[in-house]
Amino acid sequence: MPRKRSLLRRQLDDSSSDDDDFEILAVVVTVDTFANAKKKHGGSVPAHRVLYRDREGGHKRMFQDYLAVNPTYGPEIFRRRYRMSRELFLRIMKAVEGHDDYFVQKRNAANVLGLSCFQKITAAMRMLSYGVPADATDEYVRIGESTALESLRRFVDAVDELFGEEYLRYPNEADTTRLLAIGEQKGFPGMLGSIDCMHWAWKNCPYEKQGQYKGHVEKPTIILEAVASNDLWIWHAFFGMPGSHNDINVLHRSPLFDNLAEGRAPEVNFSVNGHDYTMGYYLADGIYPTWATLVKSITLPMGNKSQYFARAQEAARKMVERAFGVLQSRFAIVRGPARIWDIQTLSKIMRACVIMHNMIVEDEGFVVDPNERFDYGGENVEPAHGQPTRTLDEYIDAHRRIRDKETHLQLKEDLIEHLWNHHPDLY
Known part of the structure; x- marks a missing residue:
């Protein structure tokens, strides 16, 4: 030098x-000088005050409050604060602890007992359920801000890895049969649910990305595209598109119809008004394109039949709006502005919230067989992506049939007649 x-x-x-x-x-x-300086090894910071949080005492109080044989707060309060029953919470906590060693309670070099799995998951659930910042959980859970954030990230990762394949699956044959039965009861044979998009505000969006993520609401948002059925189960969740996109742009990038185009989706055959159809459809609002797999309302209905169809379609497709409302009520973190800085963590948070939402629907509504767990994954649950099972020509032809405008118009006319003739008093 x-x-x-x-x-x-x-x-x-x-x-x-x-x-x-x-x-x-x-x-x-x-x-x-700065280029050749060696980084100091992490550790204790001189003159830094170390807080004594009494973690072991905090765990004992929390255990008595919620998990003891005679807890201070009963099942109703537990359900309100954790957004799920105690049995379901214990199932998730046990699976997460066995999946990630981070949640196993350990002793440090001074033989001091660290945070328990219950404390770490409670901190994560409070942030998800109430939308509070990380340091708001310290006084009760006895956990530091950085540890709370780390617990949140690892918890949503574990939930996605453990339960994502089962609770964010695409409909298998049994699911499709049940969804078609629900659609028939509502006067829409062949309906598999309704589709729409939800915007999640991103408070801490980096400045250089704000132009990309700002849309019609003049603040950065991230879009969730979802398909929901009448029982509020979310069958499809595609998250991460910038808020500057509209529903059509999101649909073109969504994997919603990948299984159908690749020939891996369960077959759907139904007849309406004397015409046969081989693809199911989703109810959508007016911005969506005129595809054979989407049924929209009528903007300016003329005549009693068209007016009745428009009223019926708009009432039936509200199921996805209800699902969004319940999701935001259960997990306030997706209702308020997101404070996380990176899109990857936000994506994991959204997926984990949707997964736990479906788990709660199953636990409280018995929408599927509670004994059916899809432990081995492959037989009943097909992934969203994989090796195509069709030739290129067959794949292109399937896409053409999915986006066929004439089929869309014919299906809408048949549904108008079907509702008027067979369900005149349903709506």
Whole structure:
């Protein structure tokens, strides 16, 4: 380093003034010093105050409050604060603890017992359920801000890895049969649910990305596209598109129809008004395209039949709006502005909330067989992506049939007649 300085000083003496020489030399020395400086090993910070949080005592109080044989707060209060029954919560907590060693209670080098799995998951659930910042859980859970954030990230990762394949599955044959029966009862044979998009405000969106994520609401948002059925089960969740996109842009990038185009979706055959159809459909609002797999309302209905169909379609497709409302009520973190800085963590949070939403629907509504767990995954549950089972020509032809406008118009006319003739008093 001294030799570099002397060489630089001789070069500067030949071509620069004295004042410029010293300024440039000072900058070079400063940059070189920081570049060669060794990073200190992490550890205790001198003069930093260490808080005694009494973690073990905090766990005992929490256990008595909620998990004891005779808890201070009963099942109703537990359900309100954790958004789910105690049995379901214990099932999730046990699975997460067995999946990730981070949640196993350990002792440190001083033989002091650390945070329990119940404390870490409670901190994560309070942030998800109430939408509070990380340091708001410290006084009761006895957990630091950085540890609470780490617990949140690991918890949503574990929920996605453990339960995502089962509770964010695409409908299998049994599911499709049940969804078609629900659609028939509502006067829409062949209906598999309703589709719409929800915007989640991103408070801490980086400045350089705000133009990309700002849309019609003048603040950064991230879009969730979802398909829900009448029992509020969310069958499809596609999250991460910037808020500057509309529903059509999101649909074109969504994997919603991938299984159908690749020939891996369960077959759907139904007849309406004397016409046969081989693809199910979703109810959608007016912005969506006129595809064979989407049924929209009529903007300006003329005549009693069209008016009745428009009223019936708009009433039936509210199921996805109800699902959004319940999701936001259960997990306030997706209702308020997101404070996380990175999109990857936000995506995991949204997926975990949707998964736990479906688990609560199953636990409280028995919408599926509670004994059916899809433990081995492959037989009943097909992934959203994979090796195509069709040739390229067959794949292109399937996409054409999915987006066929004539089929869309014919299906709408048949549904208008079907509702008027068979369900005149349903809506």
